[in-house]
Amino acid sequence: MTDHDAVQKQYQDFKSRNLSLNMERGQPADANFDLSLPILSAVDASNYTTDNGVDIRNYPGGILGLREARELFCEQLNVGPDEIMLGNNASLEMMSRFLTWALLRGVNGSSQGWVNESPKLIVTVPGYDRHFLLARELGFELVAVKMTGNGPDMNEVEKLVASDAAIKGIYFVPTYSNPTGDTISQAYAERLINVKAAAGDFTIFADDAYSVHHLQANPTPAPNLLQIAKDAGVANRVILFGSTSKVTFASGGVGLAGMSTDNIAYWSKAMSTGSIGPNKAEQWRHVLFLRNYPGGLTGLMQEHAKILKPKFDKVQEVLNRELGNHNLATWTDPKGGYFVSLDTVQPIASRVVELAKDAGLALTPTGATFPNGTDPENRNIRLAPTRPPVEEVELAMEIVACCIKLATAEAAST
Amino acid sequence: MTDHDAVQKQYQDFKSRNLSLNMERGQPADANFDLSLPILSAVDASNYTTDNGVDIRNYPGGILGLREARELFCEQLNVGPDEIMLGNNASLEMMSRFLTWALLRGVNGSSQGWVNESPKLIVTVPGYDRHFLLARELGFELVAVKMTGNGPDMNEVEKLVASDAAIKGIYFVPTYSNPTGDTISQAYAERLINVKAAAGDFTIFADDAYSVHHLQANPTPAPNLLQIAKDAGVANRVILFGSTSKVTFASGGVGLAGMSTDNIAYWSKAMSTGSIGPNKAEQWRHVLFLRNYPGGLTGLMQEHAKILKPKFDKVQEVLNRELGNHNLATWTDPKGGYFVSLDTVQPIASRVVELAKDAGLALTPTGATFPNGTDPENRNIRLAPTRPPVEEVELAMEIVACCIKLATAEAAST
Numbered sequence: 001m002t003d004h005d006a007v008q009k010q011y012q013d014f015k016s017r018n019l020s021l022n023m024e025r026g027q028p029a030d031a032n033f034d035l036s037l038p039i040l041s042a043v044d045a046s047n048y049t050t051d052n053g054v055d056i057r058n059y060p061g062g063i064l065g066l067r068e069a070r071e072l073f074c075e076q077l078n079v080g081p082d083e084i085m086l087g088n089n090a091s092l093e094m095m096s097r098f099l100t101w102a103l104l105r106g107v108n109g110s111s112q113g114w115v116n117e118s119p120k121l122i123v124t125v126p127g128y129d130r131h132f133l134l135a136r137e138l139g140f141e142l143v144a145v146k147m148t149g150n151g152p153d154m155n156e157v158e159k160l161v162a163s164d165a166a167i168k169g170i171y172f173v174p175t176y177s178n179p180t181g182d183t184i185s186q187a188y189a190e191r192l193i194n195v196k197a198a199a200g201d202f203t204i205f206a207d208d209a210y211s212v213h214h215l216q217a218n219p220t221p222a223p224n225l226l227q228i229a230k231d232a233g234v235a236n237r238v239i240l241f242g243s244t245s246k247v248t249f250a251s252g253g254v255g256l257a258g259m260s261t262d263n264i265a266y267w268s269k270a271m272s273t274g275s276i277g278p279n280k281a282e283q284w285r286h287v288l289f290l291r292n293y294p295g296g297l298t299g300l301m302q303e304h305a306k307i308l309k310p311k312f313d314k315v316q317e318v319l320n321r322e323l324g325n326h327n328l329a330t331w332t333d334p335k336g337g338y339f340v341s342l343d344t345v346q347p348i349a350s351r352v353v354e355l356a357k358d359a360g361l362a363l364t365p366t367g368a369t370f371p372n373g374t375d376p377e378n379r380n381i382r383l384a385p386t387r388p389p390v391e392e393v394e395l396a397m398e399i400v401a402c403c404i405k406l407a408t409a410e411a412a413s414t
Numbered sequence: 415m416t417d418h419d420a421v422q423k424q425y426q427d428f429k430s431r432n433l434s435l436n437m438e439r440g441q442p443a444d445a446n447f448d449l450s451l452p453i454l455s456a457v458d459a460s461n462y463t464t465d466n467g468v469d470i471r472n473y474p475g476g477i478l479g480l481r482e483a484r485e486l487f488c489e490q491l492n493v494g495p496d497e498i499m500l501g502n503n504a505s506l507e508m509m510s511r512f513l514t515w516a517l518l519r520g521v522n523g524s525s526q527g528w529v530n531e532s533p534k535l536i537v538t539v540p541g542y543d544r545h546f547l548l549a550r551e552l553g554f555e556l557v558a559v560k561m562t563g564n565g566p567d568m569n570e571v572e573k574l575v576a577s578d579a580a581i582k583g584i585y586f587v588p589t590y591s592n593p594t595g596d597t598i599s600q601a602y603a604e605r606l607i608n609v610k611a612a613a614g615d616f617t618i619f620a621d622d623a624y625s626v627h628h629l630q631a632n633p634t635p636a637p638n639l640l641q642i643a644k645d646a647g648v649a650n651r652v653i654l655f656g657s658t659s660k661v662t663f664a665s666g667g668v669g670l671a672g673m674s675t676d677n678i679a680y681w682s683k684a685m686s687t688g689s690i691g692p693n694k695a696e697q698w699r700h701v702l703f704l705r706n707y708p709g710g711l712t713g714l715m716q717e718h719a720k721i722l723k724p725k726f727d728k729v730q731e732v733l734n735r736e737l738g739n740h741n742l743a744t745w746t747d748p749k750g751g752y753f754v755s756l757d758t759v760q761p762i763a764s765r766v767v768e769l770a771k772d773a774g775l776a777l778t779p780t781g782a783t784f785p786n787g788t789d790p791e792n793r794n795i796r797l798a799p800t801r802p803p804v805e806e807v808e809l810a811m812e813i814v815a816c817c818i819k820l821a822t823a824e825a826a827s828t
Contacts, residue, residue: 025473033471037459040695045451057447057663059439088502089693096688100514104529104553113553115518115529130690137687138518139527249471252695273551274510276544279503279693281454281666 007405011359014399019360021396026178026338027387028246031307035300036248039289043281047288056280063272064264069254069283072290075297076212076247077240077258078224085268087255088278091209091243092130094255095171098239099138101270102168102203108236108266110201114168115139121205122160122170124152126341126369126380128178131171131207142371143167147177151184154191165198169205175222176210179369179382180341181334189223194232204229204238208258210337211242212301215309219336226258235260239267244286246338247300254283311385311393315340318394322401328408331383340383341369342400347378348407355403361396421819425773428813433774435810440592440752441801442660445721449714450662453703457695461702470694477682477689483668483697486704489711490626490661491654491672492638499682501669502692505623505657506544508669509585512653513552515684516582516617522650522680524615528582529553535619536574536584538566540755540783540794542592545585545621556785557581561591565598568605579612583619589636590624593783593796594755595748603637608646618643618652622672624751625656626715629723633750640672649674653681658700660752661714668697725799725807729754732808736815742822745797754797755783756814761792762821769817775810 043056051068054061064070065086074084087094103115121140123131124147136142143160146153152172161167170192174184184192192204206225229238236259244253255278259267293300316333319342323329331342344352350366357363364382367373383400385393457470465482468475478484479500488498501508517529535554537545538561550556557574560567566586575581584606588598598606606618620639643652650673658667669692673681707714730747733756737743745756758766764780771777778796781787797814799807 027473030469030471033469036471037462040462041455041458044455048451048454055444055447056665057444057450059441059659059664061665088507090690093502093689097511097514100511100518100688103518104514105551113529115527134687137684245473249695250473251470251475251691252693270551273548274514275507276504277665279666279696281663282693282696 004409007402007409010402011355011406014359014402017360019395021361021388021392021399023384023388023393023396024362024364025387026384028250028304029307029387029389032246032304033249035303036289038292039248039285042285042288048284050284054280056284059276061277061280063268063275063277065254065278066280066283066287068287072287072297073254073256074258077208077242077256078211079226079240079258082261083226083264084256084258085264085271086278086283087257089251089253089255089282090245091207091241091255092134094257095205095207095241096134097271097274098205098257098267099135099140103138105270107201107203108263117168118166119168120164120166122152122157122167122172123371124172124177125371126179126382128173128207129368132371135171136371144371147172147180147182149182151182151188152192154188157192158195161195161197161199161202163198167197168199168201169203171205172207173209174206174225175208176213176334176337178209178337179339181332181337181339183222186223189225189228193225193228193234193237202237205241206238207241209242209246212297213246213304213338214301214336215305215312216335217302226260230260236263239263246304247297248286248289252282254278254286308386310390311388312340314390314393315383315385315397318397318401322398323404328404338384338386340385342381342383343379344381344404344408345379346408346411348404348411349375349378349381351407351410352381352400352403355406356399359399359403361399363400418823421816421823424816425769425820428773428816431774433809435775435802435806435813437798437802437807437810438776438778439801440798442664442718443721443801443803446660446718447663449717450703452706453662453699456699456702462698464698468694470698473690475691475694477686477691478678479668479692480694480697480701482701486701486711487668487670488672491622491656491670492625493640493654493672496675497640497678498670498672499678499685500692500697501671503665503667503669503696504659505621505655505669506548508671509619509621509655510548511685511688512619512671512681513549513554517552519684521615521617522677531582532580533582534578534580536566536571536581536586537785538586538591539785540593540796541785542587542621543782546785549585550785558785561586561594561596563596565596565602566606568602571606572609575609575611575613575616577612581611582613582615583617585619586621587623588620588639589622590627590748590751592623592751593753595746595751595753597636600637603639603642607639607642607648607651616651620652620654622654622656623660626711627660627718627752628715628750629719629726630749631716640674644674650677653677660718661711662700662703666696668692668700722800724804725802726754728804728807729797729799729811732811732815736812737818742818752798752800754799756795756797757793758795758818758822759793760822760825762818762825763789763792763795765821765824766795766814766817769820770813773813773817775813777814
């Protein structure tokens with residue numbers, strides 16, 4: 001039996017098992033959610049008034065969110081308690097509200113809304129499909145820049161931003177990027193914050209969705225973007241976003257936005273036009289739950305890592321075993337976040353996803369990690385190993401490896 | 415002692431008591447919130463999966479909200495379960511998202527976003543300050559139309575809408591209007607729905623905030639706006655909004671938007687760009703709480719009415735006793751909602767509010783019920799009797815009556 005026959009046979013074996021595996025979306029596992037079950041009972045009829053005397057049942061409480069919750073979550077975005085505002089259940093909704101306001105009215109310091117300036121946003125590739133969808137549907141033209149191991153390709157960003165005043169900002173994931181797992185380096189962060197921009201109101205929209213989602217015990221601290229901006233005298237240039245979606249529950253959490261106090265004043269006024277204030281009940285649940293959690297937020301994230309790390313380790317183990325030194329693919333080895341990014345050597349990503357689907361494994365659709373849904377090189381595959389149990393991750397990765405071998409062979413024979 | 419001296423003395427007596435009373439905002443009382451305390455404990459570690467098998471902790475569940483919650487809340491907007499979508503904690507935020515989308519991309523059937531069409535919205539006066547703030551800050555020019563006992567002055571609306579294609583819609587409260595308490599009549603509802611509009615995408619944004627907030631036991635049903643629109647063949651013309659802010663808690667509730675199924679398809683796609691879905695935990699709490707409440711939603715609203723009606727009755731009692739047949743003011747006698755609207759005969763509203771403030775009673779600032787914060791006739795005062803206990807409502811209304819007498823006398827003597 002030739003190697004190719006062996007791969008064919010392995011693939012048919014997988015198909016014959018009528019599997020139903022899913023590595024499509026970056027969802028926590030039930031075991032992750034179970035860690036936060038006490039949050040459901042954290043607030044009851046005995047404790048609905050906060051330390052500061054706010055009754056969470058009534059309107060007053062402010063557009064920024066509860067003080068106690070801001071003091072708790074500012075750590076997650078590496079900002080101070082006066083540099084954070086809270087939102088409803090997810091960061092995506094906050095980012096949507098900020099971007100729409102920027103289009104209609106501008107950011108802090110804009111002379112007008114961006115909508116009539118043919119606005120463009122730089123996005124990183126491979127990147128997050130929901131960023132692309134949101135920005136594109138709101139009317140931004142997306143300019144793709146490669147995500148490197150040090151963050152967005154700064155040579156390219158500097159060139160683009162300096163020459164095109166229509167480029168109003170960059171929208172990316174600074175820590176454990178979706179899907180590559182790369183974190184922006186200190187040097188790149190400083191270059192980005194200090195970038196010479198043709199647009200006077202160029203803004204860095206940093207979706208720091210995985211800022212505390214480490215897989216390792218003693219993580220290297222990521223660059224402090226707001227501090228760098230303050231030091232550079234451009235404190236208003238960066239806005240950080242985050243949420244509790246992968247801290248507690250992926251619905252029913254708290255959205256976070258971190259920024260300078262000057263920006264807090266601007267954006268709280270902006271957000272006040274369309275809100276009396278975000279859900280305080282959910283904020284207070286989070287405060288009471290995390291106060292009681294051993295080690296607080298850090299302790300909870302360490303428990304998450306204990307569940308997630310074996311799955312990421314298994315991805316590396318199977319890929320190294322099956323594809324190592326075969327020159328069929330390269331892949332990232334993230335130290336945090338929710339994804340692994342794999343690039344096939346041949347332009348066969350869509351065929352791999354198709355073969356996997358036929359074998360009962362759902363992967364993220366090819367092209368989802370690119371702005372227009374098309375991977376120009378047809379090489380990138382996003383792997384999302386967080387939700388399935390580790391046994392299924394192993395099986396799924398064996399299928400992925402098999403499909404890569406098969407599709408590579410197919411490509412060679414045509 | 416002359417009448418005027420007696421009023422002066424009464425006013426000085428009020429002042430000497432160092433009172434601190436508040437009838438400024440339409441907030442529920444603690445007794446209202448207490449009715450819903452069990453909602454805090456409705457969901458726990460034993461019941462976080464819905465009847466339809468959705469785990470409220472994870473992402474999936476859809477942009478429309480939980481099916482069980484839609485089946486429950488469609489009654490509140492008088493629409494079917496397939497004609498409602500849910501949002502996060504308040505209707506204001508949903509209205510903000512719908513209006514911003516309309517500006518950037520248009521409504522269902524628009525050829526483009528409204529932002530470049532110098533868009534105008536009709537608002538009713540006296541009306542709700544947060545409607546004015548939101549629409550104005552987003553860039554709409556506001557066109558004020560008088561709120562009558564039958565709803566928006568339809569003669570005026572018909573004239574405006576027919577001739578001005580920049581008028582993109584009307585934004586008002588159809589049931590127990592803020593602040594007059596008026597409900598649109600069937601005849602006016604039919605005229606509004608069928609209005610001949612120069613703008614092909616003219617839209618009725620109906621903030622039905624008080625649709626189930628009756629003060630009487632057997633309320634007269636309000637016109638069914640969506641049904642009228644469907645019957646008229648313009649089902650997409652009306653969008654209804656509501657929330658649970660004055661049903662359960664004023665923070666931590668569920669926003670509601672009711673519309674045709676065709677609009678549901680359009681708006682769920684629009685909202686999907688900026689959200690994976692609204693907070694399911696809060697929705698599920700509402701479902702489990704209201705299922706167990708005696709009489710369900712209707713039963714709960716009847717308990718609210720038992721708390722609120724004596725306060726509204728007291729407002730009428732004091733105003734009739736102190737101001738009846740004196741030709742100093744007229745006022746509404748709402749059958750539901752959260753406010754009473756009073757018009758002084760003389761242009762003295764701002765002076766009344768000032769005098770009341772000096773006597774320790776905070777009233778809604780004069781002009782708040784008008785689009786630009788200025789009451790052109792200086793006659794309208796919004797009374798919000800829901801939050802204080804009935805004894806304080808009585809005292810507050812005596813102060814209001816006294817201040818009206820005093821300010822009227824001042825006006826006559828200058």
